[in-house]
Amino acid sequence: MTDPSVINLVSSNKCFEGFQNIYEHSSDELKCRMKFAAYIPCAESSKTLPVLIWLSGLTCTEQNFVAKSGFQKYAQAHKIIVIAPDTSPRGCKIEGDSEKWDFGEGAGFYVDATESKWAKNYRMYSYINSELHEVIKKNFTDGKEFKVSIFGHSMGGHGAMISFLKNPNKYCSVSAFAPISNPINCDWGKNAFTGYLGSNEEVWKDYDSCCLIKRYNGPDAEILVDQGLDDNFLKQNQLNPQNLIVASQGNERIRINLKNREGYDHSYYFISTFIEEHFEFHAKHLKD
């Protein structure tokens, strides 16, 4: 197995003075070749830059966020390295991994699968929260420890919140756009968790933000959540951000700052409109 920290540059485009790069490496967790995006701002200081990890939604690759959100302007302004991984293992050729848009390829749901068919490759939780950190440290922060926050969209908003809640003290802050907030109570989540984790719903709770908020015991934290009110998936009860607020009412360590945005939908046009505010939020925490 090739060392996951050995990365190959696939493409590099100068953008807002920094570089938007795409890399490829061999993932040990996922047992396949993976691509990820890294925006490296232009910075004169030799100080270790903070890192912000973006997790994308269903059907996305490492490309969507970097091509459509316009985040690079704010990553450069705040001098933050931004890492955007793919949303699932790729090319593993597991039967049924390409038939549905909401399960298998492009739909890893940021869990470590336990069902035997998926358990070897579908380990996105460990990929994001362990392996990727080592890759970042060895390649982008000169081997030094770094401050890191995490955010994402839809399935990736779910991924960001569970990553934060399950790892107190690891991430400085978390935010989400239109997250799947309570996957154990929506169709997307039930379907994916059944497939990856089996039918025991008790196990699912380890990957459900609302359950994790109730039992969170880390430092006081605010979770910034942006939600468009014309989002069809909100109307279909796939997202349920209000459940985050209900869950947080039993735990004073967590405050949900839910911003309801009149007229906005689930698209990158919504994300691009409010991405600047998310960078301001994370920059404040990453520089504390």
Add this chain to the structure above:
Amino acid sequence: MTDPSVINLVSSNKCFEGFQNIYEHSSDELKCRMKFAAYIPCAESSKTLPVLIWLSGLTCTEQNFVAKSGFQKYAQAHKIIVIAPDTSPRGCKIEGDSEKWDFGEGAGFYVDATESKWAKNYRMYSYINSELHEVIKKNFTDGKEFKVSIFGHSMGGHGAMISFLKNPNKYCSVSAFAPISNPINCDWGKNAFTGYLGSNEEVWKDYDSCCLIKRYNGPDAEILVDQGLDDNFLKQNQLNPQNLIVASQGNERIRINLKNREGYDHSYYFISTFIEEHFEFHAKHLKD
């Protein structure tokens, strides 16, 4: 034939308070159904908003600019309607219209073809400079006259410059990213002009920015041109922006403001970095 001014809304996404809409209509000039993008900023005033037309490059549709450039933030800030048409007729099923990426579909080159095979449909010059203006007037400015400027990228930078230079007093200002500046002297241009206009090179000069600059007799004008210095098409001599400066030296009515950008390439990462400056440039002229 359906009235070209009758437009159907294909999609609508709220973005930076305004709406990024896609419309479809029947073009009389092109004899086919065409899509175009229109960003309508949120504005309380009933004053007629100014309009900025964006022309895209080879292989693009009406989607690339609206999804990747991040322009909506600046269109909203300056309260400018932005119209981004497709780059060629579509679905006309002319033999050879889909075999090459630099000729036929996605490569209309903003000329009115005279070669018989293409002359019926490939009339992008008249589509942009006549028909589209009527569509805008009837649908977006309440039937009132409006101020309009034009800009574009690569093939669309060429299209923007020739549109401006051939129509003194029609456009308030023009700018371009990495334009094909002297098509009669590069491979892309020679190939396209031979195909659409025939072999008489004298005819080509009517669609060549450098030739048009020499004979321009309109109001004094500055053309803003952004060019990445790591642009592979610059290195392959497809763009030749320096020829604009040489051409302008014989005509004091035209000033070329060529901004060479170290390290930037031909992509939308380059465009997104400098799009704000182009909006500032056009806003100044549209509000004079």
